[in-house]
Amino acid sequence: xxxxxxxxxxxxxxxxxxxxxxxxxxxxxxxxxxxxxxxxxxxxxxxxxxxxxxxxxxxxxxxxxxxxxxxxxxxxxxxxxxxxxxxxxxxxxxxxxxxxxxxxxxxxxxxxxxxxxxxxxxxxxxxxxxxxxxxxxxxxxxxxxxxxxxxxxxxxxxxxxxxxxxxxxxxxxxxxxxxxxxxxxxxxxxxxxxxxxxxxxxxxxxxxxxxxxxxxxxxxxxxx
Amino acid sequence: xxxxxxxxxxxxxxxxxxxxxxxxxxxxxxxxxxxxxxxxxxxxxxxxxxxxxxxxxxxxxxxxxxxxxxxxxxxxxxxxxxxxxxxxxxxxxxxxxxxxxxxxxxxxxxxxxxxxxxxxxxxxxxxxxxxxxxxxxxxxxxxxxxxxxxxxxxxxxxxxxxxxxxxxxxxxxxxxxxxxxxxxxxxxxxxxxxxxxxxxxxxxxxxxxxxxxxxxxxxxxxxx
DNA sequence: GTACACATGTTACTACCGGTAACCGCAGTC
DNA sequence: GACTGCGGTTACCGGTAGTAACATGTGTAC
Numbered sequence: 001x002x003x004x005x006x007x008x009x010x011x012x013x014x015x016x017x018x019x020x021x022x023x024x025x026x027x028x029x030x031x032x033x034x035x036x037x038x039x040x041x042x043x044x045x046x047x048x049x050x051x052x053x054x055x056x057x058x059x060x061x062x063x064x065x066x067x068x069x070x071x072x073x074x075x076x077x078x079x080x081x082x083x084x085x086x087x088x089x090x091x092x093x094x095x096x097x098x099x100x101x102x103x104x105x106x107x108x109x110x111x112x113x114x115x116x117x118x119x120x121x122x123x124x125x126x127x128x129x130x131x132x133x134x135x136x137x138x139x140x141x142x143x144x145x146x147x148x149x150x151x152x153x154x155x156x157x158x159x160x161x162x163x164x165x166x167x168x169x170x171x172x173x174x175x176x177x178x179x180x181x182x183x184x185x186x187x188x189x190x191x192x193x194x195x196x197x198x199x200x201x202x203x204x205x206x207x208x209x210x211x212x213x214x215x216x217x218x219x220x221x222x223x224x
Numbered sequence: 225x226x227x228x229x230x231x232x233x234x235x236x237x238x239x240x241x242x243x244x245x246x247x248x249x250x251x252x253x254x255x256x257x258x259x260x261x262x263x264x265x266x267x268x269x270x271x272x273x274x275x276x277x278x279x280x281x282x283x284x285x286x287x288x289x290x291x292x293x294x295x296x297x298x299x300x301x302x303x304x305x306x307x308x309x310x311x312x313x314x315x316x317x318x319x320x321x322x323x324x325x326x327x328x329x330x331x332x333x334x335x336x337x338x339x340x341x342x343x344x345x346x347x348x349x350x351x352x353x354x355x356x357x358x359x360x361x362x363x364x365x366x367x368x369x370x371x372x373x374x375x376x377x378x379x380x381x382x383x384x385x386x387x388x389x390x391x392x393x394x395x396x397x398x399x400x401x402x403x404x405x406x407x408x409x410x411x412x413x414x415x416x417x418x419x420x421x422x423x424x425x426x427x428x429x430x431x432x433x434x435x436x437x438x439x440x441x442x443x444x445x446x447x448x
Numbered sequence: 449g450t451a452c453a454c455a456t457g458t459t460a461c462t463a464c465c466g467g468t469a470a471c472c473g474c475a476g477t478c
Numbered sequence: 479g480a481c482t483g484c485g486g487t488t489a490c491c492g493g494t495a496g497t498a499a500c501a502t503g504t505g506t507a508c
Contacts (some may be wrong), residue, residue, distance in 0.1 A: 023455090025242060046494065057458065062496065075393015088438040098437070142411045150412060162440045169419060173427040174436060177409040184404015187366045188374060196395060203397040212398060213322070250485090271466065281487060283468075292466065451508080457500070472487070477486070478480090 027064055030054050034075055039117045043124045047071075073144075079118050080145045083111055084152065091156060098205060105201045109186050113197065116190060123183075146183060150176035178208065248430065251288055254278050258299055263341045267348045271295075303342050304369045308376065315380060320337055325432060329425045333410050337421065340414060347407075370407055374400035 033054035036044045047068055051058045065071035090107035094100045112119040122145045152176035159170045181204065189200050257278035261269045271292055275282045285310065289295035314331035318324045336343040345398050346369045378399035382392045 026456095047496085048494080058495085059459095059497075060457065063456085068495065079470090097441075142408070146408060147412070150408070157436075160442050162442045164421070169431075170427055172418065173409060173413075173424060174431045176412040177405040177428050177431055179404070180408015180411070181401040181405035183408055184366070184370060185401040187404070188371070188400040189397075191366075194396065200397060203394055204401050206394075207316070207398045207401055208434070209437040210432070212381075212385070213433040217321075218384050218386045270464080270465090280485090282466085283488095284486070286467065287485085449508100451506100453506085454504085456501100456503080459499090460491100461498075462496085464496105466492095468491075469508100470487100470489085473485095475482105475484090476486085 030061065030064055031071075031074060031078065034071055035078075038075065038121055042117070043072075043121045076122055076144065079122055082150060083122075083145070084148065085109075086111060087149070088152070091153075097161075098209070099210060102201050102205050104217075105182060105204055106197065108182055109189070109197050109200065112186055112190055119190075123187075146179055150179040153179060181207075225400050249287075252279075254285065254288055255295075255298060255302070258295055259302075262299065262345055266341075267296075267345050300346055300368065303346055304372060307332075307369070308344075308372065310335060311373070312376075315377075321385075322429060322433070324424050329406060329428055330421065332406055333421050333424065336410055336414055343414075347411075370403055374403040377403060405431075414438070 030050075034045075034050045037050045037053045041049060047058050047061055050071070051061050063072060065074060065110075086107055087104055090104045091100055093103055123143045150172070152175075154168075154172035157163075157175055158171035161167075161171065163170050185200065185204055189195070189197075195203075254274075258269075258274045261274045261277045261378075265273060265339060271282050271285055274295070275285050280283075289298060310331055311328060314328045315324055317327055347367045374396070376399075378396035381387075381399055382395035385391075385395065387394050409424065409428055413419070413421075419427075
């Protein structure tokens with residue numbers, strides 16, 4: 001067999017006490033191998049490839065993760081947790097609201113800029129092949145990352161900003177809208193790079209600050 | 225067990241006189257069959273299923289559309305054109321800017337509300353299985369529909385709103401941000417239905433009108 | 449020591465997918 | 479007739495997710 005794995009198995013013959021830990025360790029090793037493959041081959045990496053990278057064969061992967069979407073979910077959770085943590089600290093770093101917004105936007109954009117493969121993987125989740133029986137579940141389109149982001153941001157807004165009666169609902173709406181804006185603009189920016197990151201952050205913050213509503217009409221604006 | 229046992233054996237004597245059916249007609253028929261299947265089975269409908277629905281077999285589909293992504297592109301173009309046309313008229317319907325924004329948002333949301341399958345298909349494009357040789361093209365994540373929407377809205381904003389020097393770039397940034405906001409919030413709303421469409425439209429317009437920036441801090445807001 | 453249970457791993461398979469080669473039969477036209 | 483183009487098919491290829499069955503080591507009970 002091929003000795004492709006980077007870290008050699010520690011050759012540890014005594015495993016009587018820590019069998020449970022061994023399973024956890026193994027699982028983490030498999031996840032790391034999967035990570036390497038997914039980041040190299042894209043989200044449609046095959047289970048065979050992942051198994052080969054881990055130095056084992058498919059059925060073991062299935063024993064650990066159930067199916068492909070299970071593996072991908074586990075993989076996505078790790079990265080999502082990381083990004084969420086970064087965003088939480090960003091949201092708490094400043095006291096001025098505008099600064100907070102800009103800082104958060106910048107953190108997100110920096111993340112997707114420095115590791116676009118991770119980003120792409122998180123946005124194109126499992127795409128679970130076996131359609132769930134009854135025709136077409138409308139829900140569950142967006143990547144779970146965006147949902148979680150939206151919900152977290154919603155609670156943050158709701159508990160920090162006074163929006164009057166019905167403010168919680170409004171906060172959630174805004175949160176999902178803001179996350180969508182961040183995602184959409186970030187995705188476009190990442191692929192076209194039309195400006196600097198700072199420029200993008202400022203422009204989006206300006207948009208959220210209502211500059212669109214106060215700008216003047218263009219003199220010869222077509223009304224066709 | 226599925227192959228060849230389906231109903232495609234219709235003797236079909238009604239084809240002798242009028243073979244005037246040009247390739248275009250055939251193509252449109254195939255597209256309509258594909259539409260039916262995709263709207264029934266979701267975006268991962270198989271070519272076999274589409275061919276069966278059209279009463280023919282796979283190779284004919286491939287002769288007409290090249291490959292699966294070709295078929296899906298043709299399919300997506302139809303729907304995209306329809307939605308874009310609706311949005312264009314919505315954007316021109318009112319003179320007041322706020323009304324225009326609300327009207328446009330509402331048109332988009334109404335579209336995805338009344339035909340969520342179409343919407344889902346447009347947002348999860350081909351996902352072309354054969355990864356394009358060189359590792360991992362970072363660009364081309366988002367559905368083409370969103371890109372087109374963003375670009376069109378960008379030109380509309382640029383030509384109607386006076387944003388000063390560098391306004392065109394700013395308009396494009398805002399446009400992609402707004403489209404992302406619309407998409408993200410719409411997707412979340414569609415799957416959770418936390419409020420009425422009108423409520424969502426108003427809230428998003430409020431967000432764009434800068435209400436977030438002028439709201440008061442909550443008294444006991446945690447600063448942890 | 450032997451027997452059992454269990455975790456870890458393998459090979460070899462099914463069922464299906466996108467895509468293609470090769471062939472078949474029927475129009476029309478010299 | 480023969481020859482060509484076209485709409486159609488069957489039968490295949492390579493690759494995918496997922497599984498069954500079998501092979502091992504390893505710790506524990508008797």
